[in-house]
Amino acid sequence: MKTYNIASIPGDGIGKEVIPECEIVLQALAANQPITFAFERFDWGGDYYRQHGKMMPDDGLEPLRNKDAILFGSAGDPNIPDHITLWGLRLKICQGFDQYANVRPTRILPGIETPLRHCQPNQLDWVIVRENSEGEYAGLGGRAHQGHPIEVASDMSIMTRVGVERIQRFAFKLAQSRPRKHLTVITKSNAQRHAMVMWDEIARDIAREFPDVTWDKELVDAATARMVNRPESLDTIVATNLHADVLSDLAAALAGSLGIAPTGNIDPERRYPSMFEPIHGSAFDIMGKGLANPIGTFWSAVMMLNHLGEPTLANRLMQAIEAVTANPQLHTRDLGGNAMMKDVTNAVCEEISQ
Ligand code: ATP
Numbered sequence: 079m080k081t082y083n084i085a086s087i088p089g090d091g092i093g094k095e096v097i098p099e100c101e102i103v104l105q106a107l108a109a110n111q112p113i114t115f116a117f118e119r120f121d122w123g124g125d126y127y128r129q130h131g132k133m134m135p136d137d138g139l140e141p142l143r144n145k146d147a148i149l150f151g152s153a154g155d156p157n158i159p160d161h162i163t164l165w166g167l168r169l170k171i172c173q174g175f176d177q178y179a180n181v182r183p184t185r186i187l188p189g190i191e192t193p194l195r196h197c198q199p200n201q202l203d204w205v206i207v208r209e210n211s212e213g214e215y216a217g218l219g220g221r222a223h224q225g226h227p228i229e230v231a232s233d234m235s236i237m238t239r240v241g242v243e244r245i246q247r248f249a250f251k252l253a254q255s256r257p258r259k260h261l262t263v264i265t266k267s268n269a270q271r272h273a274m275v276m277w278d279e280i281a282r283d284i285a286r287e288f289p290d291v292t293w294d295k296e297l298v299d300a301a302t303a304r305m306v307n308r309p310e311s312l313d314t315i316v317a318t319n320l321h322a323d324v325l326s327d328l329a330a331a332l333a334g335s336l337g338i339a340p341t342g343n344i345d346p347e348r349r350y351p352s353m354f355e356p357i358h359g360s361a362f363d364i365m366g367k368g369l370a371n372p373i374g375t376f377w378s379a380v381m382m383l384n385h386l387g388e389p390t391l392a393n394r395l396m397q398a399i400e401a402v403t404a405n406p407q408l409h410t411r412d413l414g415g416n417a418m419m420k421d422v423t424n425a426v427c428e429e430i431s432q
Pocket of ligand 1: 337359362364372412
């Protein structure tokens, strides 16, 4: 019997609802299989901050270090500034464990309507690879003369050759593993003439290692229009921390809802545990009402299972998810339906058991 030790960190808002549902689904998946999931829950986030003045303990990475993976809900609280919730929890884990590849698959699942009128489901099938360790979110910068008319503030974007090479190599490899074998490298190298030009140069060099992968370049502003007007021209995409952050919310919306989209914060070298989470935030407007769509979290669990080397279980869960999205009776409110979160969980568990 193989045991996977999973840290589960529900965090804030609807994270506290969807993570327990995901544990239920994973336990259903493990039933009658030679594996078990041992979840350890960490109640960090806004409530922890109110008690302790920090989002997670200073030595909080230690109990996570030897886990096989981390399941994360969301970090965000209406009464705590966003930069505190984000840096104090999610980014502390991502950067602490050098999870430098943020992988965001997007496609239109069966039964889900895209706002793109002319797009067939098979024309939108992307994976966005986001640089997750430096760039615009490196955390460097500062403020001086605070509150005075001469106040100055800066956020410094840092791109290292090592950081850019490793994320582009990861993206080329991922593109190579997909049927289309095509990568689009997104930058803003017309206006940002230093680091972004280095991105382009490094892409050209890394591309030589992958002669079977076709690739092209796109500026980030043009990329938004291309995603809407020619979705079928894209397959695997690599972009900086900020650019990919923005593009992947657009991608999720084009695929039907923010509530469906998954992501993995991956350490490709497997020195540390990787972390899997839905891309949505805390969604305080629907918190505690049982209305949250748990599909983004379940799909994140599919990514986790693949990462753990359990592709058969991953496929089984993905098939169950797709069977459920195909039924409009099981659509939550974000998808225009009336189903509750529990209905979706129960239906996925039922599909799994069949
Ligand atoms: P944060 O500040 O933590 O990012 P947010 O509330 O600003 O959170 P999101 O949580 O990403 O932003 O979502 C924006 C809106 O989309 C929410 O207010 C909610 O109505 C809807 N939404 C997001 N995720 C889901 C979900 N899983 N199920 C249903 N609706 C959702």
